[in-house]
Amino acid sequence: MQICLGFKFAGIHCGLKKAEDALDLALILSQTPATAAATFTTNRFPAAPVIYGRRQLAAGESLRAVLINSGNANACTGSQGEIDVLSVAEFLGAALNIKAAEVFISSTGVIGEPLPVTKILKGIEKLVDGVKIPGDPVITFERAVRAIMTTDRFPKMVACQLETSQGRVTINGFAKGAGMIHPNMATMLAYLLTDAKIEKNTWQALLSRVVEHSFNRISVDGDMSTNDTVLALANGASGSFLTTAADLELLENALLQMTQELAYMMVKDGEGATKVVKVMVTGAPSPTAAEKICRAVANSSLVKTAFFGQDANWGRIIAAVGYAGVDLRPELVNIDFDQVRVVSGGVRDRDYREEMGAAVLRLPEFSVKIDLQSGEDEFLLLTSDLTHDYISINADYRS
Amino acid sequence: MQICLGFKFAGIHCGLKKAEDALDLALILSQTPATAAATFTTNRFPAAPVIYGRRQLAAGESLRAVLINSGNANACTGSQGEIDVLSVAEFLGAALNIKAAEVFISSTGVIGEPLPVTKILKGIEKLVDGVKIPGDPVITFERAVRAIMTTDRFPKMVACQLETSQGRVTINGFAKGAGMIHPNMATMLAYLLTDAKIEKNTWQALLSRVVEHSFNRISVDGDMSTNDTVLALANGASGSFLTTAADLELLENALLQMTQELAYMMVKDGEGATKVVKVMVTGAPSPTAAEKICRAVANSSLVKTAFFGQDANWGRIIAAVGYAGVDLRPELVNIDFDQVRVVSGGVRDRDYREEMGAAVLRLPEFSVKIDLQSGEDEFLLLTSDLTHDYISINADYRS
DSSP, X not given: OOOOTTEEEEEEOOSSSSSTTOOOEEEXXXXXXXXXXXXXXXXXXXXXXXXXXXXXXXXXXXXXXXXXXXXXXXXXXXXXXXXXXXXXXXXXHHHHTSOGGGEEXXXXXXXXXOOOHHHHHHHHHHHHHHHHSOOOHHHHHHHHHHHTOSSOSSOEEEEEEEEETTEEEEEEEEEEOBTBOOTTOOSOEEEEEESSBOOHHHHHHHHXXXXXXXXXXXXXXXXXXXXXXXXXXXXXXXOOBOOSXXXXXXXXXXXXXXXXXXXXXXXXXXXXXXXXXXEEEEEESSHHHHXXXXXXXXXXXXXXXXXXXTOOOHHHHHHHHHTSSOOOOGGGOEEEETTEEEEETTEEOTTOOHHHHHHHHXXXXXXXXXXXXXXXXXXEEEEEOOOHHHHHHHHSTTO | OOOOTTEEEEEEOOSSSSSTTOOOXXXXXXXXXXXXXXXXXXXXXXXXXXXXXXXXXXXXXXXXXXXXXXXXXXXXXXXXXXXXXXXXXXHHHHHHTSOGGGEEEEEEEESSSOOOHHHHHHHHHHHHHHHHSOOOHHHHHHHHHHHTOXXXXXXXXXXXXXXXXXXXXXXXXXXXXXXXXXXXXXXXXXEEEESSBOOHHHHHHHHHHHHHTTGGGEESSSOOOSOOEXXXXXXXXXXXXXXXXXXXXXXXXXXXXXXXXXXXXXXXXXXXXXXXXEEEEEEESSHHHHHHHHHHHHHOHHHHHHHHTXXXXXXXXXXXXHHSSOOOOGGGOEEEETTEXXXXXXXXXXXXXXXXXXXXXXXXXXXXXXXXXXXXXXXXXXXXXXXXXXXXHHHSTTO
């Protein structure tokens, strides 16, 4: 794996997670101020680091460092939570000899518990010592990736190199998120890094577009967290300043693929998930209609449990389409499982046999396509099945 | 249990359910034409019997007979499904020597399979023979109640007698519904019978009001079925014609209590449920805001799994409040578990200890109260927890 120029990484255990060797504090350090873009949760209870980060981005700050802790979300912690974010940022800034305003903070974990600031400050000392020692960037990168995991079963990272008209640039991405993942980004943290140089507004616009078609198109359990953040940093260390339409398109396509890959990994790692299902709505009379129906199906507990049971129970899909709150003509609706036509004109297709649908549902990945035949609009979501392990993981999360 | 005058009941096995002795066909017969009121699912894929029943009610028909089958929903069966409803209604009408238009039909079970009409017609012959034989009304009533059950673990029935200014009247109610139950009524069938006489429009208005505050206030998994129906029949066999405000208020209060009791039983019997939780939102700036937040919390898989895990994870409740799409001031929000103040002003109450919340969550029934302190509006839902048994029941429902 290639790692961007001009970034350093570290991941350590500072005591937020109970297990003794569990990494729980990550640092990303850019040797030069990096142009920053970000998208945040729309939850009305944004966590303290989200409130802080939004202000930073709105003020147009370039960033030098990102500190991410797992094990505690610093959410619903009121003004004390905001004070804690500031303390941590100031401490890290002083330790690195940069401005506190150049330090971005993310947190993920249990909601409503005060942030264990002392543990984090001690951890920062270790982190800062760590990045001073020369090390294999791939190894330190992976330690940072592991330090942000909560219920994730595997680390999620991607890398890509592009040959632009201004020379070679590298992009790295990593993310965490398994349960509580919802279209509008939920307990999902993702970081995109590049050594290209990009103009700030261009960078933000590009990020917003790719997030809309990647992280905002997945759903594990319909819940949306207080902490979701996607942060993108471009530090220009490669010396390549991307300004032409061709270079920017190359970059956007690469980022779209990378974010879609990370999003796919999150669904695959959805808490307890055994299936990745692509739910597509086509032929809708409006984009809103397509989205409403797609979300109703992809979030239905009954549909997701049927996926787990490998039961081609298309009636539950029809029921979810029907309660999405969209006016439609049942007699026009077709449903396919992969290439198998299941429903034609609102009723079971005359050639459909139960075994045909069951064969598709036994696959680890398949698609469900719902064609309303009432327009041109479409929507797509990746979702997972609802399983015993989801219940086990979430019934006992804090114990 | 007292049974209304002028009604007969029967429940038999006609072969729609696989188990040899499983009751799957129920009949309610009124000796005189009964004034009918009903509410139906809002699903855009209404089942054939719902389409038929809506037309009947709109035409203002009085009813003599109700036939209910379990094991097959006759939903997503297209024009054949509608023809099948008519065939069944005509056959039963002929067998009972009444008009087909006086026969009301309900179906519940698997969606998308053709209705096994032959089995039902044979069953009707047995049913009609059955109601000719004098029998204990309590026993035949209970057989009818059992014949409409699907995944229900126990029969749901209520009875009540009222002393009105016009004499004594009796009310009976019964219902089925466990999974797929959603506020707007889902795979939920309920029948309310009285031997009082009531004017048709008064009866419908009264029913609509009580349904809004009982069956439309429960949620098991957020799904809403194609078949939900509440039917209320008043046959006047007691000779008591209720017209005064006092008598009608007495009746409405009784019906409200009875429907709330049936609704409570449905949540208690929610597929795999081990808890009944009352979610209340108070102090909301509008009725819509209260309802949106209440539904977001009561339908959250993460919240419901925490209830199952007896985990006082109030952060998940806060997260659900936050993504309900309602503007609110986090710093005003209070949350109580029963009498225990958990959250004050958007953060953990200073006197709250984990054990206090955990003690409430160990109870089989408790309340979660969310006070927004931003207005006067309220909303309430009964919900259940999300458990391993829910997954087991629904992953294997058809096998």
